[in-house]
Amino acid sequence: MATELKMPQMGYDMEEGTVVRWLKEEGSTVNRNEAVAEIETDKAVVEFESDSEGVLLKIVAPEGTIVPVGQTIAVVGNAGEEVGDVSDTLIEQTTAINDSETEDSDPADEPEQFHETTEVISGPSTGRILATPIARRIAEERRISLANVSGSGPGGRITKKDVEEYEPDLSSQSTSPVSLETTIPKETGNDSTLSVPVTFMPGEKQPISRMRQQIARVTVKSKTEKPHFYVSAEINMTNAMSLRKQINDQLKDDGVRLTVNDLIVKACIQALQKYPKFNAYYQDDGIQYNDKINIAVAIADNEGLIVPAILDCGEKSLRQISQMIKDLAERSSSGTLSPQEYTGGTFAISNLGMFDVSSFVAIIHPPQSAVLAVGTVSEKPIVIDGEIAVGQIMTATISADHRIVDGAEGAQFLIEVKRLLQSPTSFMV
Amino acid sequence: MKRSTFKEEQKVTTTSNIENMEKQEALGIFSRMLLIRRFEEEAERLYRKGLVRGFLHTYIGEEAIAVGAIPILREDDYVIGHYRDHGHALARGIDPKAAMAELCGKSTGCSGGKGGSMHLFDIEKHFMGGHAIVGGQLPLAIGIALGVKLKQLDSVVMCFFGDGAVNEGEFHEAMNIASLWKLPVVFMLENNLYGMGTDVNRSRAGGSSIYGAAEPYMIPAVQIDGMDVMAVRETVIEGVAKVREGQGPVFIESMAYRFHGHSMADPSNYRDNEEVQENRTRDPIDKFRDDCIEAGKVDGNDIALVAEQIDILVQEAREFAEQSPEPTAEDLYTHIYAEPEGN
Amino acid sequence: MAEMLLRDAMSKALREALDEDDRSFLMGEDIGAYGGAYAVTRGFLEKYGEERVRDTPISESVFVGAGIGSAMIGMRPIVEVMTINFTLVAMDQIINHAAKLSYMSNGQLQVPLIIRTVTGGGGQLAATHSQSFENWYASVPGLRVVVPATPYDALGMFRSCRKDNNPIIFAEHALLYRVKGEVPEEYYEVPLGKARIAKPGTDVTLVAYSGMVRVAEEAAAKLEEDDISSEVIDLRCLSPLDLDTVIESVKKTNRVAIVEETWKTGGFSGTIASDIQEAAFDELDGPVIRINGPDVPAPYARNIEQLMIPSSDWVVKSVKYNFGL
């Protein structure tokens, strides 16, 4: 019976060999253990001995060919014997080898260790919100409560992508998609980083924190010194909201993500340019008109309230403003605001849009002369040209210092803000 | 070749010993040597086909040492050696099936498929392993001998190593302690003239004859023809007896020649073919066969019969190995630590 | 540019050393008459003679020590220990002596010694012959540890090693000798302590070295099929370690997996993982993943040996599983 001589395995790291020279011709007799060819590995040239005897019926691999280990290079058998189709056997061999390899790497056989790499604590049922470090960081920057974000990572872990793509669900929460908001969530969520700590017991007297003392002093001073008056208006935000969405969709890849608050800030800046008294300080010896517009935004945190300002934003584009606010929030949480930012506001906006409140009035932050308070954006029936339609309505209330401005001026200022927000294209481009 | 015995006055002539031997005993020696030879030839074939892998070091040409020495030992004696261990294992009576299965990486192998050719173990048979770090088995042999001594047994420990191992510090450290503490060790040096590709003359300051290395440690030493199975037998019988008496270690240098490369990867470029061919004419199996026939102990028929039986044994071993299952994924994790872990 | 096997790149590197610096000589087991266990020094004995291509007895402790001693008086020896497994026999010389002399002598001594050795498993050589210890050496101050993965780096880093005055463990992976890669004719060097971005990407960083670079690259190709873009970093050197390149990458991808051949416990990946989380905690979008061989000695049998060497499939699975991709 004919036997095939195969490229031998010579050394553990050999994968293939070159047939350098045949020492026997087809038709010549070969003895067992007789050298029939010279084979070169990448280390050496060695003689290849036949492991069967007979006649060299066929040389399958001519001199110079590189043959993988285990493949037939010649056939030895009895004189005159038929040589089967060797190339067929070749193919069989290779597939056999491959088969065994795939079998070897059958994932079912793999140690389970890749699962072990990290034990994933399953689900937030433990009461702890699972989020990656960077997801936490971004959520904090954007004032997003992780309790509202669903995680797509292993075990429901919240990842960077989840936070970045987070859009609050308007229907269920009926809060405006404002990201710069005070951070007191509607319900005290599980996420301790953002909730107000409940640190008192009923009946207990809690000492007053520094921050609270400061707030108490400032608000009392403001309310006793400044004669406040208030003007409110409903603003139809439908156009503003849809334009905002368009911009956000288009510029998503550039990292642009406008908030409703950004629009309000921008509208106020333009209104302040028209009515500079709202950007002035009342002083005993005269009215100090500020040459810069520094919009202060109220930010609440665990301990209380601060009202830092984005400085000199009079000439800034909407996109720049959006960026400045983000940056301000980021630095306020990391505690790296400058003193100027803490105290330099010339006009303030307080936004409680994320709570389901329709309107409220705010206390002016001295030495400023006005503050705009805005509530949530919610769907309401409105009448357009005699037809009833659904509009996205927000109520805004200006508190102003009567020593500088009067009611009519307050109304004019507010109507200007309203006009800008209702036809927002003018300041968005 | 220098020739000496532990007692200089005693001379050994091999043919006379064959004459004093029973026929069965002679055939036993022959068949053991042939088993090792055929077993390894089969292993080489399986290697070329990719069924045996890793490193495969054959003992072909050196069979007389293991077969001359190991069967002399009692069951309660110990054998330990280096990675060129098929001969030692088979001479100690390890089932060729279990050995071949080990070479093929099967769970039925004598090391469960985890050790491979270089790491055969059979502790029941007091075969304490092939060890693949050159010289590493020598301190272990010392420890086994120390254990024997502390247990107040009269077992001996036979430790095999190559000419290359003599240059490791561990060899000298082991020799010193064995002598100092009078431990029951038979140092079995297999001097096949090469450590891998390095001629012993290029690695030993004293040249190719090594047994003198025992002298500074005051260990009785002898150099013999390791391709003469009767010479090995004779010397080992004497040496083991000495050690068993509690007089401390002996050192036996068996001169031999490995016919094939160091391992399957070795093209043997460092020695010329003539040298190999010349040594092959001293084939220990052929020599013993011819001596036996000459002494009228056995005839061609006996030899053919044995050869046939050996072929069957080896084929059975191969078939067993081929048909045996591979270790399972769980086996990867077993026996990393002792089981049970403590007592 | 010429393609070259890593084996040939190393031969070239060694020939350069012998040709250009008469303070250099080679010393090790079977590097001469045998031609080198991995055929790197084939033909060297004939060309350079026995003085400069020294076959040693099997005496690792002494010939490594001899390398150290000759370096102490200004020679620039290149010692080959056949495999990293056998460096254990010489570990005292390497760690207690080579790595300490400069420090203990207050800089009076230098040990410009390169210890070439072969690392890695996967060849069915079983427990004593399949280990990787470069991570151990990397933890020893005073040693440099170089782990090339390509012919280009092997030659380029070896050139840098020859200029370095410290004891160096230069570990070549046994299964990389047959790897081909481009090696320019013109002279170049690859600095020590500078990682290489083997493949840029954006979604996940795969850190690897030596034999595992190929595995990481394969994994990257497979992840690419699922639109997951990986950045593959080849550390090239464990000491000095280029952490900056890793951190930069992690800042970009926010996810990182380290692939290493040796055991997980005590693996160098642990050091890197810890460094990453210290330096870039807030950049991480998931745990720092370590993909190491499991803590088992290498078995001989092929089917289970395969289970202890990280494969590209493990990497892919681990990345997808742990990062929810």
Ligand SMILES: Cc1ncc(C[n+]2csc(CCOP(=O)(O)OP(=O)(O)O)c2C)c(N)n1
């Ligand atoms: C400590 C150590 N160094 C080097 C090697 C590589 N190696 C394996 S066998 C060998 C040659 C050993 O020769 P020898 O002791 O004469 O035994 P032989 O192979 O001739 O039986 C070498 C250098 C090793 N296994 N262990």
Ligand SMILES: [Mg+2]
């Ligand atoms: Mg030897």
